[in-house]
Amino acid sequence: MPAIGPTAHYTAHVWARNDLSHPELDRESGRNASGNQALWDCIAALKWVQTNIAAFGGDPANVTIFGESAGAALSAGLVGSPQAKGLFRRAISESGAWMGLSMAKMRSRESAESPGSGRDAMPMMTLPLAELRAKSTEDITKNFRGAGMIVDGWAIPEDESITFMNGKQNAVDVLVGSNKDEGSFILRGPTAEQWTTRVRGRWGDLADAYLKLYPAGSDEEVAAMLERSAVSQERELDGLLGALVGLLGPLLIITMGVFVMGIVFAMLLPIFELNQLIK
16 A cells, blocks of 8 residues: 655754753753653654644554664654654664664763763853853854753653663564665775775784785775675674574664664674684
């Protein structure tokens, strides 16, 4: 059946994408909460869909949300948000850390509103909201650092790793994955000179043997070699990652997801490179 695909534009930049929280924003909200404004925008958009999508031929009982990169984290965050309960049936997160989580716990609203100290100090946090709103975008960007999604007390009432651990997330279908060549439109591989320098610094006496397996005579040759290497390593990792998922699947997929799988891949990559040399 054809799908109806509305898109939601959420508040961006430091005021939302980086989850700016402020005591006066807490009071303004009427919920004693702030931060996660982008997530709030998504919830508002989903409520609009529930009310209006039938007029466009859509089914409000069969809504799928999906996002890429930062949108992937937002999509996952909505799965754990009680404010999004009943607003969608399925969620897809593409190329983004699941729930926006790192290995550390989610930051609290109180911590996000603190001016901090030392290298993490943000003295502008002590300014009244009216003065902050009068600042230029350049000033705000320069003097504020985002906290990622936070425990804001409303959309996210607790660390979402706890929500998922206790099975309190919204009962929806979830699909998580990464897009091939993610970021390749802005990221370039190393030049032949950079690759050779990196190999010699990493492998020392084994560098010549390595370069026979992975030659770097030109930039084009390096690019082609890395593509072949990635495919080969992906195939070799399939069996091992399959075993890991089978053994630790609930832990990896539900609580840490793609982020942990990426760490595992990064840790195992040198082992497979060395294995190629031994072969």
